[in-house]
Amino acid sequence: xxxxxxxxxxxxxxxxxxxxxxxxxxxxxxxxxxxxxxxxxxxxxxxxxxxxxxxxxxxxxxxxxxxxxxxxxxxxxxxxxxxxxxxxxxxxxxxxxxxxxxxxxxxxxxxxxxxxxxxxxxxxxxxxxx
Amino acid sequence: xxxxxxxxxxxxxxxxxxxxxxxxxxxxxxxxxxxxxxxxxxxxxxxxxxxxxxxxxxxxxxxxxxxxxxxxxxxxxxxxxxxxxxxxxxxxxxxxxxxxxxxxxxxxxxxxxxxxxxxxxxxxxxxxxxxxxxxxxxxxxxxxxxxxxxxxxxxxxxxxxxxxxxxxxxxxxxxxxxxxxxxxxxxxxxxxxxxxxxxxxxxxxxxxxxxxxxxxxxxxxxxxxxxxxxxxxxxxxxxxxxxxxxxxxxxxxxxxxxxxxxxxxxxxxxxxxxxxxxxxxxxxxxxxxxxxxxxxxxxxxxxxxxxxxxxxxxxxxxxxxxxxxxxxxxxxxxxxxxxxxxxxxxxxxxxxxxxxxxxxxxxxxxxxxxxxxxxxxxxxxxxxxxxxxxxxxxxxxxxxxxxxxxxxxxxxxxxxxxxxxxxxxxxxxxxxxxxxxxxxxxxxxxxxxxxxxxxxxxxxxxxxxxxxxxxxxxxxxxxxxxxxxxxxxxxxxxxx
Numbered sequence: 001x002x003x004x005x006x007x008x009x010x011x012x013x014x015x016x017x018x019x020x021x022x023x024x025x026x027x028x029x030x031x032x033x034x035x036x037x038x039x040x041x042x043x044x045x046x047x048x049x050x051x052x053x054x055x056x057x058x059x060x061x062x063x064x065x066x067x068x069x070x071x072x073x074x075x076x077x078x079x080x081x082x083x084x085x086x087x088x089x090x091x092x093x094x095x096x097x098x099x100x101x102x103x104x105x106x107x108x109x110x111x112x113x114x115x116x117x118x119x120x121x122x123x124x125x126x127x128x129x130x
Numbered sequence: 131x132x133x134x135x136x137x138x139x140x141x142x143x144x145x146x147x148x149x150x151x152x153x154x155x156x157x158x159x160x161x162x163x164x165x166x167x168x169x170x171x172x173x174x175x176x177x178x179x180x181x182x183x184x185x186x187x188x189x190x191x192x193x194x195x196x197x198x199x200x201x202x203x204x205x206x207x208x209x210x211x212x213x214x215x216x217x218x219x220x221x222x223x224x225x226x227x228x229x230x231x232x233x234x235x236x237x238x239x240x241x242x243x244x245x246x247x248x249x250x251x252x253x254x255x256x257x258x259x260x261x262x263x264x265x266x267x268x269x270x271x272x273x274x275x276x277x278x279x280x281x282x283x284x285x286x287x288x289x290x291x292x293x294x295x296x297x298x299x300x301x302x303x304x305x306x307x308x309x310x311x312x313x314x315x316x317x318x319x320x321x322x323x324x325x326x327x328x329x330x331x332x333x334x335x336x337x338x339x340x341x342x343x344x345x346x347x348x349x350x351x352x353x354x355x356x357x358x359x360x361x362x363x364x365x366x367x368x369x370x371x372x373x374x375x376x377x378x379x380x381x382x383x384x385x386x387x388x389x390x391x392x393x394x395x396x397x398x399x400x401x402x403x404x405x406x407x408x409x410x411x412x413x414x415x416x417x418x419x420x421x422x423x424x425x426x427x428x429x430x431x432x433x434x435x436x437x438x439x440x441x442x443x444x445x446x447x448x449x450x451x452x453x454x455x456x457x458x459x460x461x462x463x464x465x466x467x468x469x470x471x472x473x474x475x476x477x478x479x480x481x482x483x484x485x486x487x488x489x490x491x492x493x494x495x496x497x498x499x500x501x502x503x504x505x506x507x508x509x510x511x512x513x514x515x516x517x518x519x520x521x522x523x524x525x526x527x528x529x530x531x532x533x534x535x536x537x538x539x540x541x542x543x544x545x546x547x548x549x550x551x552x553x554x555x556x557x558x559x560x561x562x563x564x565x566x567x568x569x570x571x572x573x574x575x576x577x578x579x580x581x582x583x584x585x586x587x588x589x590x591x592x593x594x595x596x597x598x599x600x601x602x603x604x605x606x607x608x609x610x611x612x613x614x615x616x617x618x619x620x621x622x623x624x625x626x
Contacts, residue, residue, distance in 0.1 A: 037555070042610040065606045066549040068298070091607070
């Protein structure tokens with residue numbers, strides 16, 4: 001068992017994003033496990049507010065000293081806000097992946113996909129198995 | 131910063147010169163004042179200062195001529211000095227790229243032969259030498275695949291399948307060509323997961339599959355043991371197969387990708403065929419194709435334009451293939467690299483080329499067998515020309531692959547590739563190449579074993595390494611975030 005945080009009230013994707021629901025708005029970021037694996041994050045880039053994404057589409061990318069990775073949205077909808085503060089201070093994702101390190105907010109009219117996603121316990125088990 | 135050299139700008143003084151220029155023997159011309167500037171900040175130094183400066187800098191450099199360089203995926207083999215002799219022959223070195231074909235028959239003959247030999251080595255029908263390096267070879271290959279589908283009336287085919295172990299250039303190439311990437315997982319053997327491949331090729335996307343890019347052996351150094359199935363599945367869906375030839379050092383004269391039924395591949399002459407690639411190369415990424423794609427090759431390629439007759443030898447000239455994707459590089463590509471690759475193949479001959487591959491694979495498996503006793507080997511199989519270890523120890527959590535690599539510098543070795551392929555945590559990708567002798571391989575094993583011991587007994591030694599390099603541990607985060615490419619004082623701010 002590794003030492004990473006996995007908040008109980010979120011949903012998780014196999015591509016290591018977390019999803020928080022508030023009404024019809026879903027906030028997305030990457031998990032503590034993912035930031036730890038990536039090591040120091042040095043660059044983030046997101047699509048623009050107003051852009052739409054399909055389920056499974058990339059909404060941006062993250063680059064660390066080790067690797068560059070695509071960021072995927074499990075939900076379809078319109079990006080209504082991005083965390084622009086991360087562009088200057090991407091290290092915030094390392095420090096606070098589930099808080100100040102949030103990445104984009106997407107307005108969606110279909111939350112059903114989240115029901116099939118991993119909960120915290122399933123995600124922890126998934127990370128342990130890797 | 132001990133051991134670093136000051137900039138040459140900082141060691142001069144006014145009036146010092148390295149050469150005495152003669153008095154001009156032509157009248158001085160008046161230049162328009164707006165073209166003149168008040169100062170020209172060039173260093174004023176004597177010849178000896180210049181020589182010492184650059185000799186000292188060269189001593190800070192690490193190269194294959196100085197020591198073992200197991201930088202996986204890069205094939206840092208020794209570059210024979212004979213190649214350099216050949217490249218400096220005045221008949222080649224002083225040839226102008228715009229010279230008439232009739233005045234460059236020797237160079238054209240050499241390129242013609244190299245095209246033929248590369249085709250023979252890989253089992254392909256035709257080869258273009260023009261791409262400037264591997265990534266451009268990939269780009270040419272994918273453009274050929276795209277144009278082929280367009281000509282078949284199947285322009286909707288725009289998905290290229292790429293395994294998750296691929297070189298980063300593969301998805302980048304697909305995107306540059308305006309096509310879409312679909313990533314495929316690997317199985318626990320390190321091979322492409324065939325179920326996922328079948329699902330992609332036989333599902334609703336079937337008629338959108340343009341092809342697949344795959345590296346053989348994979349970036350894990352493992353021969354794709356189900357490659358026949360992979361190729362069949364993609365071909366049955368109507369896609370074409372692109373082989374990333376980056377790892378040809380494991381296949382030469384043993385496996386011919388063209389005979390495996392690949393449609394197109396690129397070679398890295400700067401890796402497999404010993405043309406230099408430290409310090410920026412330049413590289414050379416020739417591309418080979420089967421009959422299906424022959425007419426699409428980037429040009430010009432060299433062909434016989436007048437057959438041999440009683441009057442003498444055939445006439446070689448430039449030819450643009452009928453449906454060519456066009457020119458992708460000025461002139462004929464990096465001719466100096468063609469020359470070196472030609473010399474290399476010529477020296478080894480057909481059996482020698484096979485020995486290159488055999489020794490590359492033998493050396494890698496020797497290291498693998500030794501090092502798997504100390505380090506975790508995620509895929510316990512025979513490897514090709516390289517293999518991946520996991521650079522961490524369960525009982526010393528704070529030590530990472532990067533720390534092991536930095537410590538290796540203290541032992542006098544260039545580190546292996548870190549954190550690639552991405553699918554292995556803490557990856558150390560080790561490629562010894564065929565040019566190392568057993569004593570040097572053993573010395574590397576000893577260093578790696580000592581480092582594993584140090585990790586357990588004195589991890590600080592690793593965490594603070596390197597201790598003996600010209601500079602200590604670099605701040606990689608700051609290096610990425612605060613990019614300074616020029617001496618600030620020397621460059622006026624934008625808009626000035």
